[in-house]
Amino acid sequence: MTTFEAILLTIVxxxxxxxxxxxxxxxxxxxxxxxLGVEGMMVMGAACSFAAAVTFDSTxxxxxxxxLAGALMAALFALLVLGFxxxxxxxxxxxxxLGLGLSGLIGAPFVGARRDPIAPxxxxxxxxxxIVGRLFFEQDLFVYASIVLxxxxxxYLMRTRSGLTLRSIGENHTSANALGLPVWxxxxxxxxxxxxxxxxxxAYLALVYTRFWSPGMTxxxxxxxxxxxxxxxxxxxxxxxxxxxFGAATVLQLHAQAAQFGVPSQVLSAVPYxxxxxxxxxLSIRHGRAIGAPGSLGVPFxxxx
Amino acid sequence: xxxxxxxxxxxxTVMRIFASIAAFITAFLxxxxxxxxxxxxxxxxxxxxxxxxxxxxxxxxxxxxxxTPMALIAIGLSYxxxxxxxxxxxxxxxVIGAVLGGWLALRTHGTDAGLWVLPLMLLLGILGGALxxxxxxFLKTRFGVNEILTSLMLVYVAQLTLDYLVRGPWRDPQGFxxxxxxxxDPAATLPPILxxxxxxxxxxxxxxxxxxTAVILxxxxxxxxxxxxxxxxxxxxxxxxxxxxxxxxxxxxxxxLAGLAGxxxxxxxxGQLQPSISPGYGFTAITVAFLGRxxxxxxxxxxxxxxxxxxxxxxxQIMLKLPLDLTQAFQGILLLCVLAADAMVxxxxxxxxxxxxx
Numbered sequence: 292m293t294t295f296e297a298i299l300l301t302i303v304x305x306x307x308x309x310x311x312x313x314x315x316x317x318x319x320x321x322x323x324x325x326x327l328g329v330e331g332m333m334v335m336g337a338a339c340s341f342a343a344a345v346t347f348d349s350t351x352x353x354x355x356x357x358x359l360a361g362a363l364m365a366a367l368f369a370l371l372v373l374g375f376x377x378x379x380x381x382x383x384x385x386x387x388x389l390g391l392g393l394s395g396l397i398g399a400p401f402v403g404a405r406r407d408p409i410a411p412x413x414x415x416x417x418x419x420x421x422i423v424g425r426l427f428f429e430q431d432l433f434v435y436a437s438i439v440l441x442x443x444x445x446x447y448l449m450r451t452r453s454g455l456t457l458r459s460i461g462e463n464h465t466s467a468n469a470l471g472l473p474v475w476x477x478x479x480x481x482x483x484x485x486x487x488x489x490x491x492x493x494a495y496l497a498l499v500y501t502r503f504w505s506p507g508m509t510x511x512x513x514x515x516x517x518x519x520x521x522x523x524x525x526x527x528x529x530x531x532x533x534x535x536x537f538g539a540a541t542v543l544q545l546h547a548q549a550a551q552f553g554v555p556s557q558v559l560s561a562v563p564y565x566x567x568x569x570x571x572x573x574l575s576i577r578h579g580r581a582i583g584a585p586g587s588l589g590v591p592f593x594x595x596x
Numbered sequence: 597x598x599x600x601x602x603x604x605x606x607x608x609t610v611m612r613i614f615a616s617i618a619a620f621i622t623a624f625l626x627x628x629x630x631x632x633x634x635x636x637x638x639x640x641x642x643x644x645x646x647x648x649x650x651x652x653x654x655x656x657x658x659x660x661x662x663x664t665p666m667a668l669i670a671i672g673l674s675y676x677x678x679x680x681x682x683x684x685x686x687x688x689x690x691v692i693g694a695v696l697g698g699w700l701a702l703r704t705h706g707t708d709a710g711l712w713v714l715p716l717m718l719l720l721g722i723l724g725g726a727l728x729x730x731x732x733x734f735l736k737t738r739f740g741v742n743e744i745l746t747s748l749m750l751v752y753v754a755q756l757t758l759d760y761l762v763r764g765p766w767r768d769p770q771g772f773x774x775x776x777x778x779x780x781d782p783a784a785t786l787p788p789i790l791x792x793x794x795x796x797x798x799x800x801x802x803x804x805x806x807x808x809t810a811v812i813l814x815x816x817x818x819x820x821x822x823x824x825x826x827x828x829x830x831x832x833x834x835x836x837x838x839x840x841x842x843x844x845x846x847x848x849x850x851x852x853l854a855g856l857a858g859x860x861x862x863x864x865x866x867g868q869l870q871p872s873i874s875p876g877y878g879f880t881a882i883t884v885a886f887l888g889r890x891x892x893x894x895x896x897x898x899x900x901x902x903x904x905x906x907x908x909x910x911x912x913q914i915m916l917k918l919p920l921d922l923t924q925a926f927q928g929i930l931l932l933c934v935l936a937a938d939a940m941v942x943x944x945x946x947x948x949x950x951x952x953x954x
Contacts, residue, residue, distance in 0.1 A: 327744065331928075371932060375939035376601050380682050380744070382935050384882055389928025395921025396634075506921065511752055518745045557760035564749040568735070571746065575739040593601050593943065 298546060303434055304500055306538025308333075308492040310437045312516035313523070313530045314444050315488020320520055321448060322481035323461035323587035327383025328368055330513025331390025332361040332486050336493025338394035338401075341504040344497075345404050354494045361490020362483050364390060369482040373475050376591040391507060398504045406502045433495050438531075440488075445527040457481060461585035464592045474592055489513065511564065518567045522574055525584065533570070540566045601943040612889055615941045619887075619933035620901070626933075627926045636916055644915050645908030657794045659903050661865060664795075665690070665874070667802040667899035668857035669881035671809050672850030674890040678813070679846050680826035685732065685747030686854040687878025688754035689725040693855020694862040695758055696724030698869045701784035702766060702777055713783045718859055725855015726848045728754060733847030737840040743847075751878070759871050766869060777869040786864030796864030801856060802896075810892040822846065854878060875906065876924070883931040886938075902927065 312329055319326050326332075339360035344353025368386050371377040409431050448454040460467040460477050468474050496512070497504055515537055523529030544559040628638035649655035669686045676683040697717040704713050731750060735741040763775040771778070786796045813819035824832040825842050833839065862873055884902050888895030909923030 367932070371936055371939075375936050376943060377935040377939045381882075381886055382932065384684060385928050385931035385935060387928075388879065388883065388931060389925055392921045392923070392925030392928055396630075396919055396925060399919050399921070511749075514745065514748055518749075521742060521745065555760050555764060557756040557763075561753045561756045564752040567749050568741075568746050571741045572735060572739055575735075575741045593603060 298542060300430075302535065302539045302542045303430060304538075305541045306535045307434050307437050308495045308500065309512060309516050309519060309537055310531060310534035311433075311440065311495065312489045312492035312513060313519040313534060314437075314440055314527060315485035315492075316516055317520050317523070317525060317527060317530055318444060318448070318457070318488075319481050319485035320588055321461045321525060321585055322457050322478045323464055323585050323590070323592070324372060324478050324482055325379045325383065325589040326365070326368055326372075326386070326482060326485055327380060327517065328364065328386025328390065328513075329485075329489050329516050330509055330511065331387035332364045332489035333390075333493040333496070333513040333516075334394045334507065334509045335364050335390045335397075336361040336490030337497040337508055338398040338493075338504060340490070340494030341404075341406070341497040342397055342401050344406060345401055350406070350409060350498055353498055354491065357494025357497070358487045358490040361486040361488070361493065363486070365482045365486020365489075368486070369479050372591065373478055373482075376593050379589050379591065387513070395506045398506060401504050402506075404503065406498055408502065409499055431499055433491075433499060441527050441531045448527065458585070461587055464587045464590070465594075468592075468594050474594075478592075489516075492516070515563065515567055518571060521584075522570050524574070524578070536570075537563060537566065601939075604942060604944050611941055615937035616887060616889060616894070616898075616934065619937035620930065622937075623926065623930040623933045626929050627922075630922070630925070631918070634918070636918065641912060641916060641918065644912045646904060648911065649904055649907045654794075655907055658907055659900060660795045660799050662906050663899040663903035664798040664802050665857035665861050665877045666881045666884050666902060667896055668798070668805055668860070669850075669854045669878055670884035670888065670895045670899060671802070671805045671892060672853030673881055673885040674809065674813075674888075674892070674895060675822060675846040675849045677885055678822045678826050678890055679842055680829070681843055681846055682744045683729060683732070683747050683847055683850050684744055684882060685729070685749075685751045685878070686850065686881055687874060687876065688747070688751035689728045689851040689854035690858035690861075690874060690878045691751075691754040691758050692728040692858070693721035693725035693852075694858035694869065694873055695754075695761065696855070697721035697859030698766075698777065698780075698862055701780045701863060702869075704784065705778055705781055709781075709783055711783070713781075714786065714863070717784060717863060718786075718856060721855045721859025722852040723855070725858060726852035729847040729851020729854070730844065733844050737843050743843075758869065758873070762869050762871055768868075775871050779868045780863055784863055785867065786860055788864075796860065798857070798860030798864050801860060802899075805853060806892045806896050813892065818845075854881075880927055883927050883934075886931060887934050889938075902930075905930075 312333055316326065316329055336357035340353040340357030343356035344350055364386060368382055371382045372379050448458060456472055457477050460472055460474050464474050492512075493509065496508060501508060519530055519533045519537065522533045541563050544562040547554070548556045548559050624642075628642070631638045631641045649659060669690060673683060673686060697720045700713065700717045700720055728750060729747070732741075732743040732746040735746050736743040762777055766777045768774070768776060768778040786798060788794060788796050789799065813822070821832065821837045821842060824835065825837060825839060829839065857877065858873070862869060866873055880902060884895060884898045887902065888898035905923050905926055909920055912918040912922070913920050
């Protein structure tokens with residue numbers, strides 16, 4: 292394998308957690324709920340998946356534990372913002388603070404442990420195509436799953452009746468409620484889906500990307516996933532594109548650090564964060580105010596009576 | 597069975613204070629349960645976390661030292677949050693304030709610079725924080741970029757800037773290669789209020805910020821403008837209040853206060869620049885601002901309470917071998933409880949059994 296191929300492979304690995312987390316958040320936001328707690332759910336997913344995977348020596352159980360942890364955190368968020376109509380921004384921040392602390396507690400006994408790499412799934416014939424073959428057809432299962440998930444989320448939102456219901460609730464919850472649509476129930480499941488995806492993204496980080504646990508290992512990826520949803524103007528296909536651009540930026544800056552161009556490593560480490568700001572800025576300049584944002588995004592729902 | 601929310605028309609101050617206390621007690625019970633799950637005694641933990649720090653004069657001073665930066669930052673954030681603007685990058689503004697103010701301290705190091713150094717350092721700290729805070733504000737007002745994400749991303753950039761400086765150009769050449777600057781000269785050090793004490797003048801700045809903010813929010817047109825912008829943005833526009841000017845103003849204020857907190861901490865407490873100059877004060881201040889219900893006096897009390905969890909957390913780590921992450925988890929639980937309590941004050945919650953009610 293050439294270095295070039297190796298770099299391309301790591302870009303895919305770096306992009307996948309961003310993609311999965313952003314897809315989950317996209318569904319949540321399309322239902323009109325802004326969950327800023329992605330970072331917290333993701334880091335909990337990472338800690339719980341790693342703890343479970345090491346304890347039971349099973350990647351599958353690890354992944355399940357990660358998704359469950361993300362979903363449980365999301366359920367807590369749902370209780371606050373749906374049950375109590377609490378401030379969504381504040382609740383999301385609280386979720387992140389809680390997740391960062393709690394994951395430290397859960398992960399503490401597992402610092403220093405390592406997991407074996409997961410065998411890639413080789414799709415015969417197709418993986419023999421030069422360059423792109425190994426890139427697209429010899430990846431781990433999560434990568435394929437994330438692509439399938441992108442398609443499924445797109446189809447669900449745009450081609451199904453249930454997806455239409457979810458979008459109309461996100462656009463205007465008052466009208467949706469007047470039409471008799473179940474605002475709370477749809478939002479609850481959308482929040483839970485977002486949490487499970489963030490948990491899965493965290494599990495991928497801990498079990499595939501780094502294969503160890505360290506406190507706060509998500510390092511702002513949850514926030515970048517949030518930015519991706521805005522960047523993609525709430526469209527799944529563009530989340531995929533954005534995730535891969537950011538994954539590439541992350542990996543290339545790491546390689547640039549290793550190559551020692553004489554640029555301070557801190558400057559290169561800042562690239563993903565600066566890129567996020569620039570991407571949001573360019574998007575806003577091109578389209579004016581955040582386009583595609585659901586009308587009821589972030590507004591607590593209290594039915595008129 | 598399900599429940600319904602009805603907005604309350606009257607919510608009294610007493611109720612709001614009571615809700616904060618109830619939230620705090622609930623958070624304590626949950627934390628106690630977590631500690632019990634970890635196989636430790638919740639009562640022993642309560643003793644170490646709360647009772648011991650409060651019964652020891654040294655800890656009481658430490659309490660004020662730790663509360664100072666959080667109170668300063670949270671007071672600033674209350675301006676933003678009142679106007680429904682979300683500056684969550686105070687940690688970065690704190691760091692840049694410390695960097696810009698620290699620059700003067702290093703620049704005048706070893707010279708016979710006079711009394712002007714310290715005031716100018718503090719001003720540079722305020723300026724640095726305010727400018728860093730104005731970046732997301734400007735991007736929002738000029739281009740409509742979401743301020744939550746940009747202000748947060750700038751935290752990482754600020755931390756990396758500090759990291760670069762103390763490992764590179766600003767490193768103490770005689771420091772055995774440790775990533776830290778030289779120790780500040782006495783002229784660049786914020787002195788303690790009492791000669792032998794630990795509490796530095798940052799605490800006075802925090803007290804001034806509380807009083808000034810109480811007057812501004814309660815007695816001036818600007819305070820009313822913030823409230824209106826937050827509660828009824830359309831009405832604020834009709835009243836002729838420019839939302840752009842408000843955004844820039846509150847980000848400059850909160851950034852400036854975070855910068856002041858940063859330079860005060862570095863020159864009054866740490867005494868030099870190093871890669872990490874905050875245990876997350878900028879983020880914890882968000883909890884403090886909410887716990888204090890965005891009210892200056894409330895924030896002062898809340899900062900002391902949260903400072904207690906920091907000090908208690910440190911001694912619990914030593915005495916009970918409880919990890920420091922427990923403190924952060926507790927702060928998260930506390931913020932969640934406060935937000936839930938907030939809802940209880942704003943809405944009446946009615947339980948409705950199926951078939952009955954509506």
